Amino acid sequence: MQPLLKVENLVKHYASGRSARSKDKLVALDGVSLSIPSGKTLALVGESGSGKSTLALCIASLESPTSGSISFEGIDLAALHENQLRLLRPQIQLVFQDPASSLNPRWTVLNIVSEPFLIQRRFTKPDRAIRALKLLDRVALPRKLASRRAGELSGGQKQRLAIARAIALEPKLIILDEALSALDCSVQAQISNLLLELQSSLGLTYLFITHDFAMAAHLADQIAVMDRGRIVECGPAEDILHSPTHEVTRTLLAATPRFSESPSELVHA
Amino acid sequence: MTPLLEVTNLHVSYSARTGEVCHALAGVNFDLAPGEILGVLGESGSGKSTLAAAILRLLPSNGKFQKGSVLFEGKNLLEVSAQDLRKIRGGRIGLIAQEPSPSLHPTMQIGQQVSDVLAAHETLDGRTLREKTSHLLSSMFPEDAERISRSYPHELSGGQRQRVLIAQAIACRPSLVVADEPTASLDPTTQQEILQLFRTLQQKLGLAMILITHNPALLAGLADRILVLYAGRIAEIGPAAQVLYSPQHPYTAALLECLPSHFAGAQSARKATLHVIQGEPPDLTLQKNGCQFEPRCAERMEVCKRDEPSAAEVSELHEVSCFKFAG
Amino acid sequence: MLYFLRRALHAVFLLFGVSLLTFLFSALTPGNYFDEMRMNPQISPETVAALRAQYQLDRPLPIRYAHWLNAVVHGQLGFSFAYNSPVAPLLWARARNTLLLTVTATFLAWLLALPLGVWSAAKLGRAPDRVLSSATAALLVIPDLVLALGLLILAVRTGRFPTGGLVSVSFDELSVLQKLRDLAMHMALPVLALVLSTLPMLVRHVRASVAEVLNAPFLRAALGHGISHRKLLYSYALRAAANPLISLFGFSVGTLLSGSLLVEVVMSWPGLGPLLLESILARDLYVVIGGVLLSMIFLVGGNFFADVLLYLADPRIRTAASAK
Numbered sequence: 001m002q003p004l005l006k007v008e009n010l011v012k013h014y015a016s017g018r019s020a021r022s023k024d025k026l027v028a029l030d031g032v033s034l035s036i037p038s039g040k041t042l043a044l045v046g047e048s049g050s051g052k053s054t055l056a057l058c059i060a061s062l063e064s065p066t067s068g069s070i071s072f073e074g075i076d077l078a079a080l081h082e083n084q085l086r087l088l089r090p091q092i093q094l095v096f097q098d099p100a101s102s103l104n105p106r107w108t109v110l111n112i113v114s115e116p117f118l119i120q121r122r123f124t125k126p127d128r129a130i131r132a133l134k135l136l137d138r139v140a141l142p143r144k145l146a147s148r149r150a151g152e153l154s155g156g157q158k159q160r161l162a163i164a165r166a167i168a169l170e171p172k173l174i175i176l177d178e179a180l181s182a183l184d185c186s187v188q189a190q191i192s193n194l195l196l197e198l199q200s201s202l203g204l205t206y207l208f209i210t211h212d213f214a215m216a217a218h219l220a221d222q223i224a225v226m227d228r229g230r231i232v233e234c235g236p237a238e239d240i241l242h243s244p245t246h247e248v249t250r251t252l253l254a255a256t257p258r259f260s261e262s263p264s265e266l267v268h269a
Numbered sequence: 270m271t272p273l274l275e276v277t278n279l280h281v282s283y284s285a286r287t288g289e290v291c292h293a294l295a296g297v298n299f300d301l302a303p304g305e306i307l308g309v310l311g312e313s314g315s316g317k318s319t320l321a322a323a324i325l326r327l328l329p330s331n332g333k334f335q336k337g338s339v340l341f342e343g344k345n346l347l348e349v350s351a352q353d354l355r356k357i358r359g360g361r362i363g364l365i366a367q368e369p370s371p372s373l374h375p376t377m378q379i380g381q382q383v384s385d386v387l388a389a390h391e392t393l394d395g396r397t398l399r400e401k402t403s404h405l406l407s408s409m410f411p412e413d414a415e416r417i418s419r420s421y422p423h424e425l426s427g428g429q430r431q432r433v434l435i436a437q438a439i440a441c442r443p444s445l446v447v448a449d450e451p452t453a454s455l456d457p458t459t460q461q462e463i464l465q466l467f468r469t470l471q472q473k474l475g476l477a478m479i480l481i482t483h484n485p486a487l488l489a490g491l492a493d494r495i496l497v498l499y500a501g502r503i504a505e506i507g508p509a510a511q512v513l514y515s516p517q518h519p520y521t522a523a524l525l526e527c528l529p530s531h532f533a534g535a536q537s538a539r540k541a542t543l544h545v546i547q548g549e550p551p552d553l554t555l556q557k558n559g560c561q562f563e564p565r566c567a568e569r570m571e572v573c574k575r576d577e578p579s580a581a582e583v584s585e586l587h588e589v590s591c592f593k594f595a596g
Numbered sequence: 597m598l599y600f601l602r603r604a605l606h607a608v609f610l611l612f613g614v615s616l617l618t619f620l621f622s623a624l625t626p627g628n629y630f631d632e633m634r635m636n637p638q639i640s641p642e643t644v645a646a647l648r649a650q651y652q653l654d655r656p657l658p659i660r661y662a663h664w665l666n667a668v669v670h671g672q673l674g675f676s677f678a679y680n681s682p683v684a685p686l687l688w689a690r691a692r693n694t695l696l697l698t699v700t701a702t703f704l705a706w707l708l709a710l711p712l713g714v715w716s717a718a719k720l721g722r723a724p725d726r727v728l729s730s731a732t733a734a735l736l737v738i739p740d741l742v743l744a745l746g747l748l749i750l751a752v753r754t755g756r757f758p759t760g761g762l763v764s765v766s767f768d769e770l771s772v773l774q775k776l777r778d779l780a781m782h783m784a785l786p787v788l789a790l791v792l793s794t795l796p797m798l799v800r801h802v803r804a805s806v807a808e809v810l811n812a813p814f815l816r817a818a819l820g821h822g823i824s825h826r827k828l829l830y831s832y833a834l835r836a837a838a839n840p841l842i843s844l845f846g847f848s849v850g851t852l853l854s855g856s857l858l859v860e861v862v863m864s865w866p867g868l869g870p871l872l873l874e875s876i877l878a879r880d881l882y883v884v885i886g887g888v889l890l891s892m893i894f895l896v897g898g899n900f901f902a903d904v905l906l907y908l909a910d911p912r913i914r915t916a917a918s919a920k
Contacts, residue, residue: 041540047456048427154549155313184312184483189527189543196540211456214486218529218539237539255457257464257486327820359822366820371813376835376910386821421911437821 003035010068028054030229041206043216046226052209056175090169097178099158105151116168135164156187175207213256225249272300279337289554293319295501308492309481314550316501317481321449360390363438365448369430373422380418386440409436428459447479497521500561507587517589519566599917607896618888674882683886694867698852701790713802732796740793744862747785760864789859805837846902850895
């Protein structure tokens with residue numbers, strides 16, 4: 001069966017310096033290939049500067065790659081016209097790390113969740129409100145928060161709101177760019193459960209970008225490790241975690257803070 | 270041995286412009302021995318950042334000390350003169366602020382920012398000041414201290430900025446350093462380096478530390494004792510190993526169970542539902558009777574609704590504020 | 597470097613555009629100097645016609661502009677009909693007087709605004725700040741014209757200050773010290789008028805910029821390191837608040853020639869202002885264009901100066917500029 005998302009040899013250069021001379025470019029992605037089967041989660045692990053966010057932006061068509069291809073459900077995104085792309089965009093959604101900056105703090109919760117409907121010009125006004133409230137239920141945000149401003153919510157609540165907005169148009173793929181990193185541990189657990197529940201009930205596919213191997217380990221079916229614009233290792237989560245082959249993977253695993261069951265092992269990895 | 274720091278019955282509140290009063294800290298008691306690393310474990314709204322600010326009397330203008338004392342080297346920091354306080358800040362107690370990027374002056378060179386701290390506490394001539402600054406920066410940046418000294422904050426990476434903050438905090442050889450979420454915005458490898466650095470500083474300089482974080486895993490292997498903060502009160506305090514591996518307070522236990530246990534060695538199913546703590550942290554503007562954790566506690570009892578538990582000893586040095594253990 | 601070249605080029609374009617527009621507007625306004633002359637029965641029509649031909653007023657507009665532009669590039673700003681002399685020396689003499697006034701006033705205004713603004717920001721919301729804010733608000737509300745006239749009345753009523761002019765009639769006979777005193781007395785009220793009109797806005801801007809910075813995390817961090825209060829305020833805070841203030845300073849420099857027109861006219865100070873006003877009324881084309889161009893050079897130059905200062909003061913701008 002064909003994967004939902006297939007990226008092949010993706011290259012992205014940014015011009016740094018005065019002209020587009022080859023010497024002055026910043027190579028963010030240096031030939032990245034991966035594929036995600038439908039309904040599964042791929043965790044993309046890497047440090048800052050590895051290119052993970054650039055990859056997310058390219059897949060979401062917010063940046064155009066220098067070369068390489070991105071296929072969604074078999075359709076090459078680069079071959080699409082802007083009009084056709086606009087029809088496809090609702091299928092790929094993004095949830096960012098910092099809900100404070102990706103949600104307008106002065107907008108009400110209801111407005112934020114209804115915004116996708118407005119942009120895509122679907123449904124009548126009363127219909128939008130009903131659907132919006134249903135979305136709030138879906139992410140376990142109490143309805144009484146609907147008229148509050150986003151700036152008044154807690155971190156966890158904001159992230160739920162961001163997820164509600166992301167699933168509004170029934171996407172197939174959600175890219176979560178460090179979506180849990182800024183949250184407290186207990187809140188991370190709540191949101192993680194929510195994501196898993198939504199995945200099984202809505203058949204969502206996740207690209208989970210993080211630098212935290214612990215969460216990646218928990219949520220992912222497959223793990224890909226990125227370093228300096230390349231994928232250095234990719235495979236089923238079990239394999240990567242217990243028998244990593246690449247040095248970068250091993251370093252990252254070792255650096256992940258953890259504590260074992262027995263007190264005698266009170267040391268960092 | 271006399272404790273380095275003694276916090277007794279500390280109450281801090283903030284008043285909002287609407288008139289509401291938020292009780293950020295409601296009766297915090299703990300001691301810190303010289304050279305000890307105390308981990309303060311708390312989530313958002315627990316009062317951890319307030320505690321960090323309160324120790325150095327750095328509350329914002331709407332913050333107020335309602336009750337309590339902070340005894341440092343025998344002096345009550347809440348009562349010392351402004352002049353003495355200035356000498357203590359940076360001189361005897363170092364503070365590593367929460368986020369490295371906004372905590373550095375954007376248009377001043379790093380070298381200048383570090384030497385200003387030195388100059389604020391010691392009268393040194395120009396050359397000695399430069400030497401000391403350079404020495405300090407070399408200890409943090411063994412390879413390119415010179416370049417860093419002439420750089421500006423925006424030219425540095427997150428980890429480098431964090432090191433600058435640490436350099437500033439230890440510049441005058443304080444006996445205590447308070448670090449508020451020192452690794453929050455850092456990559457795992459950088460995080461590890463910084464934590465290692467803390468360990469080294471404790472060993473080499475005999476530095477006592479209060480390390481504030483929301484991630485229990487960071488404290489494993491680093492902290493000597495751990496203090497768990499919830500709703501402005503201490504839920505549990507004890508030796509690190511005990512708190513992490515046999516937590517007594519229901520909140521601590523629940524919090525530790527929230528962590529994805531994959532790395533804990535236990536073979537739990539991946540993608541399983543994680544244990545969560547039901548409900549939300551309490552609204553600290555409301556004065557609630559009884560235990561603050563009670564609405565979310567799996568082991569709550571009738572008495573928990575009415576009265577607030579006081580600290581009870583479960584073993585030597587390990588105290589828990591919970592009616593499960595109250596006499 | 598490329599950054600500055602681009603800014604400089606931008607500035608030149610701006611000047612070119614302004615000169616063109618000014619030329620057009622002036623030349624297109626109905627009437628010209630010689631129409632006034634024609635109405636004078638003592639001058640024969642032939643003389644007027646000859647003068648018109650001499651000044652090339654019969655040529656089409658683009659050619660006149662081209663001639664003028666050519667002359668400007670060679671340092672000649674044209675000829676004044678009314679004064680019957682080249683424009684440049686005329687402008688220069690008056691501009692010097694204006695600058696004497698405005699440089700003094702600007703210097704004093706900034707000298708007062710900085711500490712007042714910083715102090716006000718440090719005491720934000722409390723009594724001293726409120727008093728100062730009310731005072732600046734009151735001054736802002738009063739029109740410059742009223743201020744100038746008010747001071748003039750003061751001069752007339754008390755008889756202590758001269759009511760106009762640069763120096764006294766007997767200036768040349770005075771000793772050096774007396775000359776300075778004489779000049780100072782003449783300058784006092786116009787400078788006061790200028791300072792009173794520009795100070796409030798400066799104070800408010802300094803206050804706002806510093807107040808914003810006072811809440812910044814790096815100040816709290818520095819406080820936590822034991823940096824003294826004074827150093828925090830005047831060294832750390834002011835430096836961080838510098839950017840908007842530098843732009844404002846550039847603007848102050850930019851208005852050195854143009855900002856004092858009203859005060860000069862009302863208080864009879866022989867500067868660029870009255871000259872410009874007369875020339876506009878008399879349709880003395882080249883003086884007007886020359887004056888406007890000169891003011892414009894200052895304005896554009898002031899902005900460019902601010903750009904240079906910002907580049908030097910803020911390392912982030914240096915980094916961004918070299919990345920482009």
